[in-house]
Amino acid sequence: MFHLKAMKASGVVDLVSISDKSGEQLAEVKNATGVGHACGDYHELLTRPEVEAVAINTPPRFHEEMTLEAIKAEKHVLCEKPLAQTVEGCMKIKNAKGGLVVLPAHNYVYTPALYKMEEKIKQGAIGEVRRVKLNFENNLGMYGSKTDFRTKDPRGIVEDVMPHILSVAGIVAGKPERVAEVSGVCKKYEVCDNLHVIVDTELGVTLDCTASWTRTIPTFAVVIEGEKGRLMSDFSINPYSYTLEAEGRKTKTSERGPGWYLDLIQFKHPSFPEQYRHLDSLVHGGGEPRITVDDEIAMLRVMQEIGDRLIVK
Numbered sequence: 001m002f003h004l005k006a007m008k009a010s011g012v013v014d015l016v017s018i019s020d021k022s023g024e025q026l027a028e029v030k031n032a033t034g035v036g037h038a039c040g041d042y043h044e045l046l047t048r049p050e051v052e053a054v055a056i057n058t059p060p061r062f063h064e065e066m067t068l069e070a071i072k073a074e075k076h077v078l079c080e081k082p083l084a085q086t087v088e089g090c091m092k093i094k095n096a097k098g099g100l101v102v103l104p105a106h107n108y109v110y111t112p113a114l115y116k117m118e119e120k121i122k123q124g125a126i127g128e129v130r131r132v133k134l135n136f137e138n139n140l141g142m143y144g145s146k147t148d149f150r151t152k153d154p155r156g157i158v159e160d161v162m163p164h165i166l167s168v169a170g171i172v173a174g175k176p177e178r179v180a181e182v183s184g185v186c187k188k189y190e191v192c193d194n195l196h197v198i199v200d201t202e203l204g205v206t207l208d209c210t211a212s213w214t215r216t217i218p219t220f221a222v223v224i225e226g227e228k229g230r231l232m233s234d235f236s237i238n239p240y241s242y243t244l245e246a247e248g249r250k251t252k253t254s255e256r257g258p259g260w261y262l263d264l265i266q267f268k269h270p271s272f273p274e275q276y277r278h279l280d281s282l283v284h285g286g287g288e289p290r291i292t293v294d295d296e297i298a299m300l301r302v303m304q305e306i307g308d309r310l311i312v313k
Contacts, residue, residue: 007276053101060080061085081105081106082300087301111239113241134209137212137215140193140214156192158192171290183196183313197209229245236269240254
């Protein structure tokens with residue numbers, strides 16, 4: 001739904017092989033994309049010389065093993081979040097990757113509005129960042145997921161949603177460092193489906209984080225509060241728009257008008273193709289990744305503590 005459309009829209013990816021354990025899904029995607037090679041065992045895909053990089057889009061419990069297998073086959077990797085389920089697993093990947101690119105897939109850090117908000121912060125528009133409020137709330141019933149880890153694993157919401165929140169926060173507030181508060185609620189599912197967490201970062205910024213699977217209309221509302229003002233956006237509803245409040249004035253800036261909403265209903269979020277352009281630039285041009293394996297390790301430490309402290313009401 002997201003990644004295949006993003007590859008095509010990126011303008012830099014040639015899809016040469018796909019793998020899926022489901023024969024039905026494999027046939028459906030092969031027919032839809034016209035890709036030349038399809039297989040049920042991903043190890044076969046990894047042996048093909050025309051495969052330069054792989055995108056791993058499986059439930060989290062498979063990420064570590066598949067990433068390590070891809071590295072062993074000397075393929076660059078973009079892997080859905082989290083890169084591993086444990087800090088130890090992520091360290092194995094860090095130690096194994098050598099000169100290969102291993103990019104954790106945190107698509108929202110490539111949101112156009114976030115880039116603009118970063119610029120404003122660097123320009124001193126809101127002063128020193130003190131607090132970031134992040135609400136990532138989705139409607140899991142409408143999401144159409146092909147996997148069930150979200151509703152089977154008691155920590156599913158932590159693994160699925162907190163990486164979105166912490167990766168975006170890390171761009172403007174530094175790595176997460178200390179968990180101050182954790183609370184969870186079951187509203188619709190047998191596992192925690194609404195989560196609230198307070199986290200402090202290495203830069204002394206407080207993150208006020210809300211995650212939900214039961215909201216009717218999805219949102220990823222981000223408010224960055226500084227000593228002189230604040231920046232606001234909704235990366236889900238309008239990723240091209242942000243608002244600056246400072247010096248008694250409120251200014252809204254948008255790169256695209258209402259035409260964006262046609263993309264929205266077709267699941268064409270701009271962050272996904274940009275993620276693949278970033279991967280391509282790292283593979284062929286070098287440079288620093290927007291999200292590193294070290295960033296992932298810091299997020300996993302905090303996520304593990306959240307999971308350990310989670311008491312569901």
